Amino acid sequence: MDDGDSRTSAPSTAAEPDPEPEPAEQLIVDIVEDAGDWSGFAPTTAAIMAAVNAVAESTEIALERSEATVVLSSDAVVRDLNLTYRQQDKPTNVLSFPAPSLPADLRPDRKMLGDIVLAAETVISEAQALAIPPVHHLQHLVVHGLLHLLGYDHLTDAQAAEMERLETKLLSRIGVADPYAEPAL
Numbered sequence: 001m002d003d004g005d006s007r008t009s010a011p012s013t014a015a016e017p018d019p020e021p022e023p024a025e026q027l028i029v030d031i032v033e034d035a036g037d038w039s040g041f042a043p044t045t046a047a048i049m050a051a052v053n054a055v056a057e058s059t060e061i062a063l064e065r066s067e068a069t070v071v072l073s074s075d076a077v078v079r080d081l082n083l084t085y086r087q088q089d090k091p092t093n094v095l096s097f098p099a100p101s102l103p104a105d106l107r108p109d110r111k112m113l114g115d116i117v118l119a120a121e122t123v124i125s126e127a128q129a130l131a132i133p134p135v136h137h138l139q140h141l142v143v144h145g146l147l148h149l150l151g152y153d154h155l156t157d158a159q160a161a162e163m164e165r166l167e168t169k170l171l172s173r174i175g176v177a178d179p180y181a182e183p184a185l
Contacts, residue, residue, distance in 0.1 A: 036074035036120030078119035116145030
């Protein structure tokens with residue numbers, strides 16, 4: 001099927017290593033609409049893919065050919081997941097579920113990173129409270145969730161500082177203001 005991509009490449013020889021995959025090929029993300037009203041984030045798919053591409057294009061992140069899923073859900077679903085997996089009986093904005101490691105002989109050609117689940121109502125209410133565009137908050141949480149799936153965390157002050165620095169840098173590439181900056185008075 002012709003997808004309109006006019007790029008061509010020369011066949012590789014045994015002496016030449018395969019070229020690095022394009023960023024969009026490095027990280028494939030499936031978007032699943034599960035529950036919740038996501039109309040306030042339109043264009044949702046384009047916003048999510050901009051955040052994904054910012055991660056994929058980063059030279060600071062060691063990214064294998066990877067795949068993840070972004071699940072657009074509701075507070076009710078996320079609350080159930082949060083209770084089941086984190087023993088917290090409340091919704092949250094985003095949950096990340098890393099995929100289990102597979103033995104070498106069972107690994108597909110892409111590394112499965114895992115799933116990111118977002119709660120529409122919480123994301124929108126947080127964006128309103130922060131006085132930022134909901135789509136920017138969505139993009140921040142997608143980047144945040146992907147970084148978790150890639151092994152970043154914020155359990156210590158040093159980890160949090162590194163993760164926040166990287167999030168801010170990635171988000172700036174897509175025109176999203178520093179989510180950790182103090183609001184101007």
